Each structure stands twice: as structure tokens, then as C-alpha cells.
Amino acid sequence: MDKIRLDKWLWAARFYKTRSLAVQEIGKGRVLVNGQPAKPAREVAVGDLVSMRKEDPPMQVRVCAVSSVRGPAPVARQLYEETPESMAARERAAEIKRLAPEPSLEIISGRPTKRDRRLIDLMRGKQD
DSSP: OOEEEHHHHHHHTTSSSSHHHHHHHHHTTOEEETTEEOOTTOEEETTOEEEEOSSSSOEEEEEOOOOSSOOOHHHHHTTEEEOHHHHHHHHHHHHHHHHSOOGGGGOSSOSOOHHHHHHHHHHHTOOO
16 A cells, blocks of 8 residues: 555544544645645645645645554654655744743733723723
8 A cells, every 4th residue: 555545644643533534634735745735635645745734834744654544653654754844844934933922911900890991991981
């Protein structure tokens, strides 16, 4: 067996929990094979480049092996190899996310109460 359906490989490699979820993501155009949109029945072989947009930076992996059965995570990890560019992009995104300020820290006292909202409306000149 040197080729397998794309949806079955994504499921076996544990990128998606079910084959139907893999089919949905492929149908939405979030999975590319060798830089081109693919259909669920597209066959992938060893050496193909698969790009998935599950998170902000797309993950690009090279197919190292094919399997039609879903095994444990360490075995599934041997089915693919992430490209160095993809790893670098994900590390940069994680660093940016880590260094970004927490938005909720700007709100010291929380949301305005009903009384605060009425005072704000009064200052703005809004009447009921």
C-alpha cells in the first residue's frame, strides 16, 4: 500500500478525531496537498506536502508513511514530519502570543454597573 485517501490519512495521523471532521475541513479548503486544494478522496503518497490551517500559522507536514488504521499517538507521529519552516512559524506565533499583553488586565474595575452606566449616559447627555 503506497497511497491512501487524504481523509483517512489525516484521521490515522491523528490530526482530526474523526474522518468526517477531516472531510469537513478538506471541504472548507483548509487542507492543501502540494500547495493545491484537495478533495477527501485525493490519494496521498510518501513525500507529499500536506498543509493544514487548524491554528493561526498553518502546519505543513511531509508524509513519511501511510497507514489506514488509527494507532496510538507515538505511532501516528511516525506517519509525518513537520517542515522546519512550519516549526519556526509556530514557534514565532507562540512567542508573540506569550509576549502579548493580556487584554483583561486593562479592565481594572470590570464592567460598569447599572449605576455607572447611568452616570456615563448622564455625562454624555443621553436621556432615556
